[in-house]
Amino acid sequence: MGNRVITISREFGSGGRTIGRKVAQKLGIPCYDSELIQKIAQESGFAETYIKDAGEYAPGGFLASAFGNRSFGPTNEDYLWNIQYQIIEELAEKGPCVIVGRCADYILQDKADCLKVFIHASMEFRAERIVREYGEREVSPEQRLKDKDKRRAAYHRFYTNMKWGRAQNYHITLDSGELGIDKCVDLITELY
């Protein structure tokens, strides 16, 4: 057992990233999310936007290329997965921290003393929240949520063979819409 690390998986729009940041702030430890993506970008030489897309965003991105090209050997996504894997291991070795997303719970399962958290919320709560946080899009917020959840679940399943959002995979799962962001922060901090 290495350092104590909090890993947060989350549904898009549930406030998981905000919760991660607030928990880290309260505990006085670092929180890695977009910083982690930047670090991957620097080490891989890939443009930051591309990596963000490859992970889960681009239309057809991860799913199309991962399943489409695999018969020809490792894809760009496999390459990124390996770099990301190493970086997450290094971050966890460096000291206690919060890591949001990126399958960190799976990557660190035997390497760090993890508190594994999953944050979710109702479609209504998340739809309202993503429009407020990220603005309107041509596509409806509900459709954006469905697409994003599907990609995250597929990405997680593909690389970890674990089912995303299955209670048994986490130490605690919380409905941020019903309980409130700040209550979630309190509970996680209390458990750390």
Next chain:
Amino acid sequence: MGNRVITISREFGSGGRTIGRKVAQKLGIPCYDSELIQKIAQESGFAETYIKDAGEYAPGGFLASAFGNRSFGPTNEDYLWNIQYQIIEELAEKGPCVIVGRCADYILQDKADCLKVFIHASMEFRAERIVREYGEREVSPEQRLKDKDKRRAAYHRFYTNMKWGRAQNYHITLDSGELGIDKCVDLITELY
């Protein structure tokens, strides 16, 4: 929204029933589990043991008769389900309480202000616990756990069409093995 009710679903051996009782004790409200089964028994005229068996215990019981006889109309299990449904509604109307198992989360979803909890734990933790609590059996504890989980999941799925153990169905899910029974009691009590 009626009374505030805590519903606890749980994996066999995870200590969900103990947690329910302790939470109820701390909050000074009643906890229904075996009492509920007795109440069903009295109202239905069925022997208590039989009902316990029909719910989830008997070898082949619920699964065999539910799926086997359905084409000939409602089964005994359907009859029990309806009685149980009414009793749970009545209990929730009577006042704040904790209800362990029996799909109460589903039954009360639009009728009470529920805090929906799911308790789970690793196979090792539960195996050790059921031997201590319920004694040795001919069948290995691991096999007993697998059988029981399978029956609970099938029962839940059949009557509620909801997936048992899916984080999104609950406000909070907790790993009682990793967090400890008493910590779970504290967290649930704090959220009430």
